[in-house]
Amino acid sequence: MRKFLFSMLFFCVGCTQIPNNVKPVQNFELNRYLGKWYEVARLDHSFEHGLSKVTAEYALNNNGSVQVINRGYSEKDKKWKEAIGVAYFMGPPDQGLLKVSFFRPFYGTYAIFELDHDNYQYALISGPDHSYLWLLSRSPSLSPTVKDFLLQKAKQAGFDTQDLIFVAQ
Secondary structure: OHHHHHHHHHHHOOEOOOOOOOOOOOOOOHHHHOEEEEEEEEEOOOOOOOEEEEEEEEEEOOOOOEEEEEEEEEOOOOEEEEEEEEEEEOOOOOOOEEEEEEEOOEEEEEEEEEEOOOOOOEEEEEOOOOOOEEEEEOOOOOOHHHHHHHHHHHHHOOOOHHHEEEOOO
């Protein structure tokens, strides 16, 4: 657990820029985004390496910030790993651009650059550069059509989609 949390620190150190070709979504509604999301795919990093059954849960705190709970199962260690953080909007609250911290005062970019605006059923998330990418869904899997659409969007934004890990849920 300590290694998982320590690794999250490196994600968060002063990384609040946005990658080229990534434009946060507009008309974002936080209340519709709150709740549980499944990680369908990701670009791998040490803080998530080897994890399956990865989820992210978002809840509104009393002060207007967002509680973030990331969980994943380590088959190697035969246990669940969890990181609890906090997120704040980096601009207007109707723009999908937040900064998230698992080790304050260090923050990392959380840029929602594709979103199912109708039903909030899928999202593409970027970190501070093109080495951070997550495909999230309200269900453990995506239809092939939606998955292909999101992969194309990520590729157009400059992400190396061939390196994606598709998470066993």
